[in-house]
Amino acid sequence: MKNVKLIAGIAAGVAAGAVLGILFAPDKGKDTRKLIVRKSREFGTDMNHLMEEKLNELMLSMRGKFTPMKKTTEPVKPENANV
Numbered sequence: 001m002k003n004v005k006l007i008a009g010i011a012a013g014v015a016a017g018a019v020l021g022i023l024f025a026p027d028k029g030k031d032t033r034k035l036i037v038r039k040s041r042e043f044g045t046d047m048n049h050l051m052e053e054k055l056n057e058l059m060l061s062m063r064g065k066f067t068p069m070k071k072t073t074e075p076v077k078p079e080n081a082n083v
Contacts, residue, residue, distance in 0.1 A: 003054055007047075014043055 018039065025032045 007050070011047075 018036065022032060022036070025035075027035070
């Protein structure tokens with residue numbers, strides 16, 4: 001839950017900064033648009049890396065919890081199996 005709040009906080013901060021930056025930008029519109037595109041791509045890349053990192057952490061933590069269970073269980077046989 002803390003990670004979700006962290007990501008939401010980061011996203012809100014970036015959005016607020018972008019809006020304020022656009023409103024008070026001393027540059028021409030064309031230059032500002034280029035800056036927005038560049039910053040948006042950087043933000044997307046950063047978020048992609050963060051999500052990959054968090055997903056990998058989740059997968060590793062889940063793997064550690066389910067491996068012992070896998071070793072102690074037996075396969076389920078259907079009721080009508082002739083085996």
